[in-house]
Amino acid sequence: MKRFLIPLGIFVVLVGFLALGLRLNPREVPSPLIDKPAPPFTLPELVDPQRSFSQKDMLGKVWMLNVWASWCVSCREEHPVLVAFSERNIVPVYGLNYKDDRKDALAWLSKLGNPYTMSIMDRDGRIGIDYGVYGVPETYVIDKQGVIRYKQIGPVTPEVLEAKILPLVKKLQG
Amino acid sequence: MMRYVLFFCAALLAAASLHAKEAVPAADDPVVEKRAVTLEEQLRCLVCQNQTIAESRADLAMDLKKEIREQIKAGKSDEQIKQFLVDRYGDFVLYKPPFKPITALLWGGPFLLLVGGVIGLFVYQRRRRGRVVQASLSDDEQARAEALLQSNEDRA
Numbered sequence: 001m002k003r004f005l006i007p008l009g010i011f012v013v014l015v016g017f018l019a020l021g022l023r024l025n026p027r028e029v030p031s032p033l034i035d036k037p038a039p040p041f042t043l044p045e046l047v048d049p050q051r052s053f054s055q056k057d058m059l060g061k062v063w064m065l066n067v068w069a070s071w072c073v074s075c076r077e078e079h080p081v082l083v084a085f086s087e088r089n090i091v092p093v094y095g096l097n098y099k100d101d102r103k104d105a106l107a108w109l110s111k112l113g114n115p116y117t118m119s120i121m122d123r124d125g126r127i128g129i130d131y132g133v134y135g136v137p138e139t140y141v142i143d144k145q146g147v148i149r150y151k152q153i154g155p156v157t158p159e160v161l162e163a164k165i166l167p168l169v170k171k172l173q174g
Numbered sequence: 175m176m177r178y179v180l181f182f183c184a185a186l187l188a189a190a191s192l193h194a195k196e197a198v199p200a201a202d203d204p205v206v207e208k209r210a211v212t213l214e215e216q217l218r219c220l221v222c223q224n225q226t227i228a229e230s231r232a233d234l235a236m237d238l239k240k241e242i243r244e245q246i247k248a249g250k251s252d253e254q255i256k257q258f259l260v261d262r263y264g265d266f267v268l269y270k271p272p273f274k275p276i277t278a279l280l281w282g283g284p285f286l287l288l289v290g291g292v293i294g295l296f297v298y299q300r301r302r303r304g305r306v307v308q309a310s311l312s313d314d315e316q317a318r319a320e321a322l323l324q325s326n327e328d329r330a
Contacts, residue, residue: 026223032264099233125237132262134220134234 031132031151038065038142039130046097046105046119053094053120055146062172064093064165065140066116066156067128069100070108072136078155079112085161086115091169095119098128098136141165143172206246213242213252217259218267226269 042054066082068075086093095116097105102121109119122128131140141150150168152160214228221232227239238259245255256268265271273281311319
């Protein structure tokens with residue numbers, strides 16, 4: 001009887017690893033940017049390209065940066081969540097309009113609603129590279145010192161918002 | 175009929191221009207190009223995770239190819255370029271991850287398994303040897319066994 005315990009034990013451990021591996025999402029690669037200062041940028045505003053915005057303008061405030069594009073399918077899924085969230089006025093959400101056409105982006109916002117305090121344009125995706133963007137939408141929570149504290153890869157869902165983002169924002173605003 | 179042909183040609187043209195947009199931005203200098211491709215073959219495309227940046231045609235891979243070429247032209251070393259990408263996307267972009275505490279099991283795992291296997295084999299062999307009992311024969315049995323062996327040899 002004892003002889004079977006060893007292979008059974010190995011099997012259980014293996015199944016444990018596989019079960020764990022199946023539940024992990026391979027797209028969620030831990031970002032090296034967590035707890036690092038938000039990469040600097042100065043980009044033109046979407047609505048008024050004559051004006052520019054820099055991450056430095058937000059020092060002293062907790063804010064969220066949401067990377068979006070009108071061509072991005074998951075952004076459409078995420079959008080109503082952000083619109084509802086912005087109406088609660090808890091934390092300002094800024095949009096990084098990633099590799100998009102300005103006309104398309106503006107049409108998108110007027111049709112689906114604008115949850116952003118302001119959107120800025122990263123036309124060639126250069127700032128996206130600095131922020132390690134690889135799967136739009138992505139969302140960053142940045143603290144008062146301008147340090148990235150959280151990164152959401154893929155759409156922000158109501159669950160993620162309640163369980164992760166809101167408690168963190170409350171703590172940071174504290 | 176003519177209209178369909180025209181439509182078909184227009185569609186072809188549209189497809190061709192779509193493709194042109196995706197073309198790899200090859201550097202003019204063959205030395206730069208070669209270095210860029212060698213680097214890209216060691217880097218993972220995060221959009222399509224089982225492809226290298228060199229193989230991938232994803233939008234981000236195209237941007238990174240451009241970025242890598244620009245950095246080579248700006249005189250950055252291969253290590254600096256890799257570090258640039260690791261700082262932004264993490265060790266996961268490297269197909270050959272560095273050895274550090276968090277990757278120790280990844281690198282050491284196969285050797286651990288090997289050592290475990292050798293120990294297991296050793297223990298198994300020793301136990302088996304213990305189990306083979308030295309059988310002793312009585313004089314009578316010895317004689318019978320010899321007779322049997324003898325008859326076998328005769329037949330051969």
